[in-house]
Amino acid sequence: MAALQFPYTLFQTRNRMDDYGAKDMRCGDLTEAQLTSHYGLVDVSTRANPYTFTKITPFNQPQSMFYGSRGEGEKITRQQCVAMLFDEFRDLSRLFSVYGPYRHLIEKMITHMQYGNGKPFRDMLLNSALEAHILNDKTENSTLSKIKNALIENIDWVNKYYPEKETDELRKAILSGKLPKFDRFQDNFNGMGITVHDTWATHITLKSLHIDNDRYRAVVNYKMQDHFGLDSDDILKIKFRQFHFFRIWFVLQRYNQFGFKPFMTDMDAIVEIIGDRK
Template sequence: MSALSFPCTIFTTKNRMDDFGAKDMCCGDLSAEQLKRDFQLSDVSYRVDPFTLTRKNYLQVPAYRASAWNMKSISKQECTNILFDELRDYAKAFSFYGPYRDNIIEMITHMQHKKGLDFSSSRLDTALREQILTDQSRESSSWLLLQKALTKNIDWENYYYPLKNKGKLTEAIGKSRLPKFDRIQDRFNGMGISVHDTWATKISIKSLRIEGNRFRAVVHYKVQDHFGLDNQDIQNWKFREIRLFRIWFVLQRYSQFAFKPFMTNMEATIEITGDRDVKKT
């Protein structure tokens, strides 16, 4: 019987990596009229009107008169700079504690200046690894289900993993809850606003060592997300009511701005150990 050779990819999502055709990767495809009519985005920013390229200066007037805006014409460059500054300010409400709180600021600035280039950082890789290892959903934790599948399907008499049982590993991951950042703490630590859900995942076993009644597997996760908004995002009233998302959507999708969304790449390597007589959890 043949053995499975390593490194070996055991799982990939239906969503593929580097999918620039995804809906949230659209850019500069909407007019001012469409944004106002179809997405109710007449009021975007507190500081500027992106459609008339004017800056709003609030006028102090007597109590018996209505308050008013003094509109000052500005350049498109100045307008987008103000919008990005405002976007960073609003993002702080979703990212104010922990080691990952600066991720969203860095990613907004990346969108502003890097013209759609992929984004990666050691902080994101650390956050991914921590999420995998601390996953509390024990019945659907990807690494725990993989541990069980390895324990059950290793040929313990001959010290290898049978090639015919490769599908058992894929099946185990398919039943799991893949890494994402939708926990309560992610609403405030910067991971929910910067990544939240993920688009594509690839999981590989880099090596498997079996000695006696124990094994040690080195497993690599590659995860990709899109830093961009699709129509459905902004049509959800919960998001549309938040200025951060209105500004983000206009910067990305308005034909006169067209700041490119980008791929967010994360990687993590973990070690899974177990023994022949491991108890079921």
């Protein structure tokens, strides 16, 4: 019976990595008329009007009691308007990123959107967050627990290897579990819910497996990717559209006068499993 050779890809999501054709990766494709009429994005910012390139004051802010009494605000350039919108975007991000080591990630990612021209984003803190999430999930539904149980049940303990013909058992085990997602209660405030939340694509690879004296040591690699971008479904939801934060994000990304590119967020974690036959 053949032994499994390493590294071996245990699992891949249907969504593929580097999918630049996804709906939330579109940019610069909507007009002012579409943004204001279809999406209702009239009141976008409290600092600058992205459609007229004017500063917003109490006299030209639609919800103000002084609205219309002094005419339009001071004219600004497109570059000045963009800078003001991104600064407000960063300031508002602190509502969703209150404490912990990941709280500054969202500001770094907003700045990457401003200057990165769509290049993928990587950060050691993202890798650390993913690793901590995987290791700290002690529930029976965690993919790591599922992999651990499948290894114990299917290792050929006599001959000290994992049979190649049993690889489907590992894949089925992962499918029965819950992939790591930053949708826990604490992620609403620690910065991970707003930077990643759900993920688009996941690859799980068994890097190595050593078996000796009824014990095993396995090294598993999780590669996960999310998109830092919004699609139409996102902004049409009231829970997103009610916040200036998401309105500014959508307009900076999708308005044909701006078209700032969304990007891939890459995360990579290598974790170790140690267990025994019992």
